[in-house]
Structure formats: C-alpha cells, structure tokens
Amino acid sequence: MNLKAKQKRPVQTHIVVFIIPALIIYTVFVVYPFLVSFRLSLYDWKGLGPMIYVGLGNFVKLFTKEPFNQQFFNALKHNIIFFVVTMVVQNLVGLVLAIILSRRIKGSAVFQAVYFLPVTLSLVVVGYLWTLMLNPMWGTVNLILRAVGLGSLARPWLGDPHTALLAIIFVNAWQWIGFPLLVFLASIQGIPDEFFEAARIDGASEWHVARYITVPLILPSITMVTIMTFIGTMNAFDIVYTMEGILGSPFFSTDVLGTFFYRTAFGTVWGTPGNLGFGSAVAVVMFLMVLIVSYTWLRITRKHEVQY
Amino acid sequence: MVNRSRVGSLGRIALYILLVAYGLTIVYPLFIMLCNSVKTGQEIFANPFSLPSSFAWDNYSYVWSVASFNAYLKNSVFVTVVSVFLVLVVSSSAAFALARYRFTGNTFLYLFFLSGLMLPIRLGIIPLFVLMKNLNLLDTYASLILTYTASAIPFAVFILTGFFKALPKELEYAARIDGCNEYRIYYQIMLPLVRPALATVAIFNFVQTWNDFFIPLVFISSDHLKTVPLGMTNFFGQYQTDWNYLFAGLTLATLPTLIMYLFMSKQFIKGLTAGAVKG
Structure with missing residues (x-):
C-alpha cells in the first residue's frame, strides 16, 4: 500500500x-x-x-506502373551505388587517415581542423563550387589535367552519364570525410595504449595491428558511421539538385530517391503536376527501407562487438 | 619505452606528404573561390590560376545589393538565431524536468522525444506542407522557425538530459532549503552548469539550420524571404556565365561559417560529432 x-x-x-x-x-x-x-x-x-x-x-502504382517503377528502381540503384562508393571513398579513406592521425603526428590538430572544415559548409555551396570546378571548359579540374599533360582525361564530368553520378559522390565525400574521420579518431584514442604496445612487442605489423586490434575495438563506431552513411545517402537531395537539377540530369543518370520523391510530391515547373498522396507513398517506402536495413545491420553487428 | 610507431623516418615523410596533399585537396577549391571572387570576369578565364591582379570589389557590392544577397543573409541570420534560441529554451527546460523530477510518464516522455531522432523530417514534409498551408504559414519565417525548432528538439533533449542527470542532487536540495522555487533552481542554478552542453546543441543546430535547403525550397516562394542556400539556386540560374559574381556569392555564403570555424574549430568539431562520439 x-x-x-x-x-x-x-x-x-x-x-x-x-x-x-x-x-x-x-x-x-x-x-x-x-x-x-x-x-x-x-x-x-x-x-x-x-x-x-x-x-x-499508390504502392502498386509505384512498383508496377511505367514510368514510375522505372524511375523508382533507377533512383534506388543510384542510391545503392551512392552508399557503396561512399563507404569506400569516404569512410575507408577516413579510417586510414584516422589511423595515421592517431600516431604522434606533429600538427595533428591542424590536419583535423582542415579535414573537418567542409562539414560545416552548406551542401548547396559545396555543390555549386564544384560545379564550377568541374566545368568542362573553364573548370579548375580540367585546366589542371590539361596543364600537366593529361588533357585526354579531361571530360565534361557532370554532363557525361558515365561520370556524373561518381563525380557527385566524390564531391559529397569531399565534404563529409571529416566526420567519420574524427569519430574514428576519437574512438581509436579511447583504446588503451597497452593493447598497441603489447602487439608491437610481439612483432605485429601495422596491417595486423589495424586489422586485429584497431578495427575490432572501434566496431561500434564503424557500425554507427555505416548506418549514418546509409541514412544520409538514402536522403541525398541537395547535392543532386544543385549539381544536376531536379531531373537528375543527364538523362536521369544521377536521379536519386530524394529527387524522385520531390518530383512525385510537388511536381516540376515544366508542368508535371505533383501528387501529395503518391508522394507520401514514396516517402513511406523510403522510410521503411531505411528502418529495416538499419535495424538488421544493428542486429548483425551487435554480435561481433568486443568488450574491453 | 616502446616506440609507439615502427614507421621509419622515410615512411614518416611519406605520411606527411599524404596528409598535406589531402589537406590541399580541401583548401585549394576554397582558395580558388576566394581568389576568383575578386577577379574580373575576363581575368578568371584568362588567368585562372594566378592571384588576382587587382581587387574587383564591385563583384561583392553587385552581389550584395543587385542580387539581393543582403536580404538572403538577413533572412538566414534571423531564422537561424530565433530557431536556435527557441530550441535551447524549450529543450533545456524539458530536459531539466525529465532529468531532475520523478513523475508518472517520465520515461515514456523521454523515449517519446528520443524517437524523433529516428524520424526523418522529409518523411513528414508533405503533411507539414499541408499543415502550414492550413495555418496560413506558407511563405513566412514562422514556417521555417517552427519546423527547425521542432525537428531539433529530440537531439537537444537527448544531449541536455544527459548533462542535467550528471549534476549532483545536493545543489538542488541546498537551493530549496534557501527558499528557491523550482523555476529559479532551473534558471539560476542548473542552467549555468550545463553551458558546455548548451554550446554543443547551439552549434549543432546553427550549422543544420544555416545550411538547410530543403525546408525553404518547399515552404518559401517569395524572393525576399529566401535564405542563403535557397537564394543561391536563384542566383546561379540567373548569372550562369558571370563567374566573378558566382564566386563572390559563394564566398559571401561561406564566410560567416568559415570565420566562426576559424575561431572555434574545436567547439564545432565537438558540437557536430556529439552523439556520435562517446563522452
């Protein structure tokens, strides 16, 4: 009582x-x-x-009716490419840089501050800055390629359907790399020194230390960065909109779910009307995909985490 | 003493070259942007790599007044400052109550707020659009401020509750014995003690709000109400070939954050990775 x-x-x-x-x-x-x-x-x-x-x-229409299903699966494919390539060029490179910076590197704080700087900028600014940098005629990238005698590599990066999506993914990685880098670095610095010292006394190579000590012990961070990358790339919109427009030019080669969703919901200025109901269905499908994948991924990796 | 790194001095030099090279990849585009923002249009195309021969400040005055960047900047500052302020006020008081009082439904409310961390604001954008329309708030500052404040609450409550929970109970007891009421305990005793957490939340939301593009894209149609990121899209459509203006515009859009970052990069890094980094 x-x-x-x-x-x-x-x-x-x-x-x-x-x-x-x-x-x-x-x-x-x-x-x-x-x-x-x-x-x-x-x-x-x-x-x-x-x-x-x-x-x-609406869901039946999305999955079975042309041109919606074509555009949907085309965009989904680009989101998957976006995620996979970002994992490599952003998170793997970020991990390597974090491992390097976790050593006694002089000026480590300066490197960290510089690498993190683009994270604070707007995707719109970054997108437009790189649109100018990648301009086929006057963009700095092609000018440099021509100046060093690699002019044959110069191309209209954003206008060529074969390179446009990759160019956008690299620009996105250029902006975000500082984030995984600093999360990994903080995580590595939390590992007790003795673990590394013991391994090195036993003669472990750099690769072995990274593979059998660093990576397993920062697995929770890797899991989290992976999930955040997945959610981030599934929501990609600003960068595609600013660099390639709402249609994911050229020829839908950079269209992602974010731009597809915007078009279905709000329409385009050229006349295709929006449909708020159909747009909501697209949003729901996007949400469920993120939820299911993130949850499954967490369940799988939880088992492999090491306590120390 | 064990040498922490077995990398030889040659390897070390290679590492530094790698680090500096990557640093240049970050800095060089921004450097180009700054240089070209004070060149004339012709000079950008004639001498793309050289330092500016003279300073064409006209670029800035043109972008500032003719291309209405003054309005975009004013809008961004207003919306960001008000949203961040509101988030701090409503979230810190809610977090204080959730952390310091035991009452029925406490845990439920905390989890209810936290569930917002999982909800992408874009999923709700269509009903939000309809809601704003029905409230007659489309194309107003209020539509932006309310959306930013609401979507920032989960993260702010999460961070601040953790900090409030860590404060010793004795502080509260002592204040109560001295005759403080609950509002004064919150405002005068506890709030000053979580200042670092308030800074984290403020920086996190400043960057999110200042840089956001999607919400104004959906809600704002009048040019004089556009924030910087949305204004930029206008501007780039209009001045496609006037690169001197484009670079000046990009510089103006970047400078506020860039300058703040130069002075407080540590706080920015801490604020933006909070939640992803333990402790």
Whole structure:
C-alpha cells in the first residue's frame, strides 16, 4: 500500500510548465506530420480538390506502373551505388587517415581542423563550387589535367552519364570525410595504449595491428558511421539538385530517391503536376527501407562487438 | 619505452606528404573561390590560376545589393538565431524536468522525444506542407522557425538530459532549503552548469539550420524571404556565365561559417560529432 502511494506521484504544475512547450511543438510539427504521411499514402490527392481513397493503390502504382517503377528502381540503384562508393571513398579513406592521425603526428590538430572544415559548409555551396570546378571548359579540374599533360582525361564530368553520378559522390565525400574521420579518431584514442604496445612487442605489423586490434575495438563506431552513411545517402537531395537539377540530369543518370520523391510530391515547373498522396507513398517506402536495413545491420553487428 | 610507431623516418615523410596533399585537396577549391571572387570576369578565364591582379570589389557590392544577397543573409541570420534560441529554451527546460523530477510518464516522455531522432523530417514534409498551408504559414519565417525548432528538439533533449542527470542532487536540495522555487533552481542554478552542453546543441543546430535547403525550397516562394542556400539556386540560374559574381556569392555564403570555424574549430568539431562520439 505504502509502496504504491510512493510510486504514484501527481504531476506538479512546474513540471508541466517545463515540458509542455517542447512537447507541443515537437508533437505538432514532427510526430503528427509523420503519422499523417502514412494515412496520406493511401489517398490520391493533388493538393486541391477531393482526396480519393485508393488503399494500397499508390504502392502498386509505384512498383508496377511505367514510368514510375522505372524511375523508382533507377533512383534506388543510384542510391545503392551512392552508399557503396561512399563507404569506400569516404569512410575507408577516413579510417586510414584516422589511423595515421592517431600516431604522434606533429600538427595533428591542424590536419583535423582542415579535414573537418567542409562539414560545416552548406551542401548547396559545396555543390555549386564544384560545379564550377568541374566545368568542362573553364573548370579548375580540367585546366589542371590539361596543364600537366593529361588533357585526354579531361571530360565534361557532370554532363557525361558515365561520370556524373561518381563525380557527385566524390564531391559529397569531399565534404563529409571529416566526420567519420574524427569519430574514428576519437574512438581509436579511447583504446588503451597497452593493447598497441603489447602487439608491437610481439612483432605485429601495422596491417595486423589495424586489422586485429584497431578495427575490432572501434566496431561500434564503424557500425554507427555505416548506418549514418546509409541514412544520409538514402536522403541525398541537395547535392543532386544543385549539381544536376531536379531531373537528375543527364538523362536521369544521377536521379536519386530524394529527387524522385520531390518530383512525385510537388511536381516540376515544366508542368508535371505533383501528387501529395503518391508522394507520401514514396516517402513511406523510403522510410521503411531505411528502418529495416538499419535495424538488421544493428542486429548483425551487435554480435561481433568486443568488450574491453 | 616502446616506440609507439615502427614507421621509419622515410615512411614518416611519406605520411606527411599524404596528409598535406589531402589537406590541399580541401583548401585549394576554397582558395580558388576566394581568389576568383575578386577577379574580373575576363581575368578568371584568362588567368585562372594566378592571384588576382587587382581587387574587383564591385563583384561583392553587385552581389550584395543587385542580387539581393543582403536580404538572403538577413533572412538566414534571423531564422537561424530565433530557431536556435527557441530550441535551447524549450529543450533545456524539458530536459531539466525529465532529468531532475520523478513523475508518472517520465520515461515514456523521454523515449517519446528520443524517437524523433529516428524520424526523418522529409518523411513528414508533405503533411507539414499541408499543415502550414492550413495555418496560413506558407511563405513566412514562422514556417521555417517552427519546423527547425521542432525537428531539433529530440537531439537537444537527448544531449541536455544527459548533462542535467550528471549534476549532483545536493545543489538542488541546498537551493530549496534557501527558499528557491523550482523555476529559479532551473534558471539560476542548473542552467549555468550545463553551458558546455548548451554550446554543443547551439552549434549543432546553427550549422543544420544555416545550411538547410530543403525546408525553404518547399515552404518559401517569395524572393525576399529566401535564405542563403535557397537564394543561391536563384542566383546561379540567373548569372550562369558571370563567374566573378558566382564566386563572390559563394564566398559571401561561406564566410560567416568559415570565420566562426576559424575561431572555434574545436567547439564545432565537438558540437557536430556529439552523439556520435562517446563522452
């Protein structure tokens, strides 16, 4: 009896005053829209006029009806490429740089600050800056290639369907590399020195130290960076929009789910009307993919983590 | 004493070359941007690599007034400052209550706030758009400020609750005995003690809000209400071939963050990796 009375405390006024503003703003502008988007995905609705209930019709349309299914799977393919290439050119390189910087390197703090700098910039600025850098005629990249006698490599990087997506992924990695780098570095610096010393006394090579000590012990960070990269690349939008436009030019070769979603929901200025119901269905599918993949990935890697 | 690294001096030099080379890859494009922003259009194409021969400040004045960068910057500053301030106020008080009082539903509320870390704001953008339309808030500062504040709350509550929980109980007891009411305990005793966490949250949200492009793209249509990233897209469409203006515009858009970063890179790094790095 006594125990029960203790557990149940009435909520006092000041507690309500402290919590209610955040609770209301968050519920109205984050939670409510999130829930409504699931409901909206079951309707055909152009934003004006009647909302027509279509059940799972939007999803069927997305997966089976041309040109939507073509564009969807084309964009999905690009998102997967975006993720895989980013893992290598951004996170693997970031890991190597982090391992190097974890040694007694003079000026380590300066290197860290420089590598991290682009993370603070806007993707729009980065996108446009590199659009100019990659300009076929006057862009710095091709000018340098011609200046050092590699003019045959110069090409319209963003105008060629074979290189456009890769160019965008590299620009994106240029901006973000400092993030995984510093997360890994902090993680490596948390490993007790004795582990490295013991390994080196036993004559382990640099590669073995990295492979059997560093990487297993920072696995939680690697998992987290991988998931953040996955979520980030699934949401890619700004960089494609600024560098290649809402259609993922040239010829949809850089179209990603983010731009595809925007077009289906809000339409384009050239006349294709948007459909808020169909757009919501696309958003729901994107969300479920992120959720399922992240959850599965966490479940798998959790088993391999080492405690120390 | 064990030599921590077995890399020989030759290997060490190679490592430094690698590190510096990568550093140049980061710095050089920004350097080009700065140089070209004060060249004339002709000079950019004639001497793309050289330092500017004279300073064409007209680029800046043109971009500032004719291309309405003054308006874009003003909008960005206003929206960012108000949003960050609001986030700090509502999240710190909520986090304080969640961390320091035991009441029914405490854990539930905490998890409710935290679940927002998993919800991508883009998934809700369509209903949010409809909501703003019904509230007559489309194409206003308020639509941006409310969205930024709301979407920043989960992270802020998460970070701040952790900090408030770490403060000793005795502080509160002592203050209560001295006759402080709960609001003063929050505002005068506890809040100053979590200043580092407030800085982390402020920097994190400053960068997110200042750089955001998607929300204004959906909500804002009037040119005079556009923030810098959205204004840039206009500007690039309009002045495609005037590279001197484009570089000046990019520089203007970058400078505020760049200058702040130069002075407080440590805090930026800490703020932006918070949540991803333990401790």
